[in-house]
Amino acid sequence: MNFFNKMKDKLTGKSTAMNEKFKDGLTKTRKTFAERMNQLVKRYRKVDEDFFDELEEILIESDVGMNTVMDLVDRLKDESRARNIKDTDKLKDVIVEVLAEFLTKDNEETKLNMNPNGLTVILVVGVNGAGKTTTVGKLAGRLKNEGKHVLLAAADTFRAGAIEQLQVWGDRTGIDVIKHQEGSDPASVVYDAMQAAKSRKVDVLICDTAGRLQNKVNLMKELEKIKRVISRECPGAPHEVLLVLDATTGQNALSQAKLFRQASEVTGIALTKLDGTAKGGIVLAIRNEMDIPVKLVGLGEQLNDLQTFDADAFLYGLFSELFQNENEDTEDQ
């Protein structure tokens, strides 16, 4: 049984709607990736250095990053030697297997960390324009639909219009937003929100923060302060620190993950705008080089386009076409 069928079996238990969502969102990604893989396999019949060189290029062009590409290709070379695979068509299965292994790793928990008894605080951080406020809005809507009592904190007091933007999401979802004036101290907004969350006995408080480039020391210190305030007001909080990453980002995403983790102990990644990028490679790099799991994926502009990251569904979306083609090919013969 090939990988595609295995995957299908694995997924039958899961909602097909979710799989379709991934498939839709990743159409562009899947097309280019699968097409190129097929071309590659057609051009090179035999597995040799040239084949691996070109495979390397495909992966690089998908933003996988040099380090992870080298790891991947080394693994593939070992596998093909061990299994004595000389035919590129046969190697296709191995490629997908290895990619799946890199993606799923040790089946890390991709669910959000929630406090089973009492207030859960989620802090959302990231660089400018990654999609923090939108992610906060969507996440809030989702949690509310799950029956949670949610409160939002507008701690982006810097960017013009940021507070209003979150307020619009609050109005849309019917969730209260704790806010101060533009230019006020974000830590004090968070402090007030913590007090409000405790006295109103809400289930989840989500704190939106200002976008900051990870090399700005003072802004990262501000973030540390915000986190300190949360921990002081509620021991054990924040339960989840989500780093919002734009999927179109290149290798800088790794630097973002490293430095934001240093400042705020990031517990998960929300990968946004995955519906637009033609590549999904950064996911592989993040999985391979960081031990931070991807927890949420933004697949579109609608409120319900924020999905829990599911490596299986992700791979299904990424490779289904590749294997459908293969099946058609065999039928032709």
Added chain:
Amino acid sequence: MAFESLSDRLQATMKKIRGRGKVSENDVKQMMREIRLALLEADVNFKVVKAFIKKVQERAVGQEVMKSLTPGQQIIKVVQEELTELMGGEQTKLNFSLKPPTVLLFVGLQGAGKTTSAAKLANHIRKNNNKKPLMIAADIYRPAAIKQLQTLGAQLSIPVFSLGDQVNPVDIVRQGMDQARADHNDLVIIDTAGRLHIDEGLMNELDQIKEVSHPDEVFLVVDAMTGQDAVNVARAFNDRLDLTGVIMTKLDGDTRGGAALSIRSVTGKPIKFVGMGEKMDALEPFHPDRMASRILGMGDVLSLIEKAQATIDEEKARDMQQKLLSVSFTFDDFLEQIGQVRNMGPLEDLLAMMPGANKFKGMKNMQIDEKKIDQTEAIIRSMTSHEKTEPEIINASRKKRIALGSGTSVADVNRLLKQFKDMKKMMKQFMGKAKGKKRNPFNLPFM
């Protein structure tokens, strides 16, 4: 510090060649491999990298380098030239319409920084080209996008035309253009919603906006952190809208900014401006040649000098020099000097422009603590004017008072006093050595 890793890598490679008499073909190959890796890690599109390496290698293996007396120098020159070429050769200027108003259209993906860049550029052109701008808020999709432009407009006192978020963007732009003509605005800046290059419906909308506004410039705003996909995005927008230029944002981050290298070479469209920070004046013209020097670790001296000229009062500078020469340098002068350097922007940015700054070990990770400088300022401001001119009179009880007044400790005050004394001593030594020669104006004790 943009591109630091790229320059680190190239520098390491160059060092191996530098100082050696001859370069073998093998050396060149090794170098090309290193450059290739560095460029790929910097997110330069891999096709662009390939073409670049081929060009450099041809020139390097050819007559030019091998027969040169200084092959190491020569190869650096080749790389630098090709890098400059790749980023667009000469700096390109803005297109102004002969018949006002000049119209600038901003397009790009979500979160690239269109609205911020639009406001920054309106401000920049108003200041440098003496125009009367009107900004049109045509992003009706993202919540509060209009509000963002209005807030920025209010900050800069630049009018913003908006019809709310219930009107079709094409109509907004059409009416905004009428408004601009009626109000005699000779510069119109149109901020549009972020969209995916594969979103047919929204790309159509841009076609229509372009049709009703006849823009003189269509700017694609690109996040400098974008990966390999940057070229696809740029190509799609270019095919559709025939861009006239690119604005690169967030270059003040630690991204290596490879997208900057690729976009021009793939689309043929120049990068005209770069966003270097969150403040409204943090928009700079893009200088390909300077950026190439910076990538190669040769320092962006020209930008530094320009910055100094723009912010430091020349007369004051001459005054200061006089004082330095006569050793009548007081804490008052010191305070002024701090202020002048600070006017030039964050010290980290200045440091990044210094030639060879990233060559020093540890310099890369050194962060200048602006708070320390605040503290220094606070201590000096807590002194009496007598103490400022004659720091010798500061005794234990005065120190205590100064520390209390500035919210610091006596140890901090002592440290500053010692630094100041050392600095004066150093100046005396300079005087003996290089009489008449220009002093380094950035010789501050905390640098």
